[in-house]
Amino acid sequence: MELRAAAVNRLEVWADGVVADLxxxxxxxxxxxxxLQVDPSLREETAVRRADALRAAALGLGPAGCAAAAGVSERILLNWQAQEPSFATAMAAAYRLAEREGERARLVAAPTGPGATALRVVLRAVRDGTAQPSAALLGGWSERSFLRLRRRSPEVAALLAAARRARVRARKAERRGGSRGGRGYRLVRVDDGPLASARPPGEP
Structure with a gap:
């Protein structure tokens, strides 16, 4: 029993560390x-979040998952594509790339399905208060397939529990007037140019 308890404790400590590093x-x-003594600009911040969305698309996440990976709403992601045709083209190309990679993997019977980026999206969503079934969909899993994954992998189960613990701690900190946990906004410098009148990324 002591060995089992020690193993469970090690797994919890590991999972808490992973969630803390998301x-x-x-x-x-x-x-x-x-x-560098440089304040990030709105233009730079938007570029970083767009890159996050492109990476998620290339790795097989859908629109909702790409928005979550970028830390913005789906509406913001759609607006970016409507306003910037080059970004829309890049997103479409990233989706096609993910589809082709999935087809190649199936041809050689390689494992397919959501990967580490998708799991990061799920854990962030759970940590930020999203229910597990909805979070799983963001990562590209069905509710049933994610439940199977959780049962099969003690590590995934531990990470989900750690994400929930992080949410509880964040709520307590909010009630005490502390900073909110999770991915928040950065202070940015507003540039002159086409993005100068835009709101900070993620703001409705």
Whole structure:
């Protein structure tokens, strides 16, 4: 029993660490900008989030998952594509690339299905308060297939539990007046140009 309890504790500690690092890249980016003594601009922020959406599309996520990966609403993602034909073309190409890669994988009987980026989207969504079935759909799983994955993988189950714990901690911090957990907004400098009148990415 003690060995089992120790193993469960190690898994929880590992999962808590992974969930805590879900936004590590954004933290690194902020630190690098501070080192350069540069304030991020709205143009740069939008470009980063568009790149996140393109990466998610190339890895097989649908529109809702791509928006979640970019930290914006689906409506914002659609607006970007309507306003920037080149971005719309890039998104369409990324979707086609993902479809072709899926077809190649099926031809050689390689494992197919959502990967690490999709799981990151699910965990972020659960951490930010989305119900598991809806979060699974964002990542490209059906509710049933995600339940099978959770039962099959103790690590996935532990990560989901850690995401829920992070949500509880964030709620407590909010009630105490602390900062909200999860992916938030950055302070950005508004440039002159076509994006100058836009709202910060993700703002409705």
């Amino acid at each position: 936004d590590a890249q954004e933290d690194v980016d902020r630190s690098l900008l501070r080192a």
